[in-house]
Amino acid sequence: MLGFVISFIFALVAILVLQQDWVQIGINTPSSAVPPARLITAHELSLYIGDENSRGLYLAILGQVFDVEKGKKHYGPGGGYHCFAGKDASLAFVTGDFTDAGLNDDVSGLSPAQVVALYDWLAFYHKDYWPVGRLVGRFYSQSGEPTEVLLKVEAVLEEGKRLHDQVQAENQQLPPCNSEWSGDRKGRVWCSNKSGGVQRDWVGVPRKLFSRGSGQTRCVCVQNSSRVENANIREYEGCPPHAESCPITE
Template sequence: MLRLGGLGLWLGLAIAAAAVLTARLLGWWSPGAGIRLFIPEELARYRGGPRDPGLYLALLGRVYDVSSGRRHYEPGAHYSGFAGRDASRAFVTGDYSEGGLVDDVSGLSFSEMLTLQNWISFYEKNYEFVGKVIGRFYGEDGLPTTELAQVEAMITRGLEANKQELKEKKKFPPCNVEWSSTRGSRFWCSQKSGGVSRDWTGVPRKLYKPGTKESHCVCVRTTGPPSDQRLDSPAHRNRGDLDHPNLREYAGCPPHATTCFLPL
């Protein structure tokens, strides 16, 4: 659901949106007097059938009226399994079996929690919020549970990890890559490779994760100071980020070539 263009603006908007979402999830903003609380058995009646009182679904304990999207959620529709329940886990896993359509999100990764955040934002924008489900995420008083607080913490940590990843991607944009059955792999850099627009091209290098043997191709700036030094620092060697300790050259590729080949 997301991507990269103006990096600073994107990060600012993402963090601001996350702060709003976090406040809503934790109940810091009162949704108004008389907010409706559902028990799961009551919510199960809202599956959009002919005699049902409505068409609702819940995500992280928040209930939305999805009647305007009936063709997606009514009985027999592709996403009918989400109706009348909180199936938060399935929004990430895609497991639409009865065993997968559950609200238990324990064990999900930071990135998967961010996916849930994106879904919450989608429903907040497109459907009417009508109440909360008493159970895993909200108590009988309508206040958030410790489990919801843990979800919020995961989302916050995921946003920080995502922010760091985007910062790293701006520093070391991924290479363009193609493979041919006759020539093998080709890695090359351009001023837009990796989806990162910049005023330099860079050269391909293998970037290793610290403490592992895993690497991927990145484009490395070859002039100016390293990224962690000031532009006016007199103590650099005008080699950009080439001396970063986690970088390695591709065997057989000239050090300043913008394209490298790995033959079959």
């Protein structure tokens, strides 16, 4: 009896360690680095929709299949996200299009920022649900290897991360302003020491930043207006140069 208990404890520990490994893999590494797992066909996955005749409740994202049984109130019949059950609807996680046309796994048209958001969803499922295998199809081959499609998505992911880091660095230097609007399309922009979600020890003054090439503008806080040497940054008309708040019209 003691031997059985010891064996059971070791087996339980091994399972917990494996689950932790999957969580870390989902958060810190791309899908192509995930170790070999159970291979699941699209037909087999379609049988896991959570009704009384199904085998369980699964969904897939970027070809990785998760058991979402513990979230049955959301993913089971009648749940708000039941449309994700039994399929890979990666595209809809980003677009929010829950129609038959939108519930598919073709993510080739997503921008780098959208792909980053999609991988955030993947990390969420690794954290909260049990991964059970790989879906054979768009992202994984019959042998379970990453396809060229998945490798291209991961390349876009890296570009998205690079752009995100670039934006974060720019926001530290030129944080976004606070803004508010009234019903007559008039409003104001102003700076504080945490505007744009960027905590800092200075406030700054509002300036209009023109995006290169697009002609669009956004409000940024400039720390020292007398030292700004950027042709794309201009003062707001009718606003004193050192004012922390400026009136604007849409």
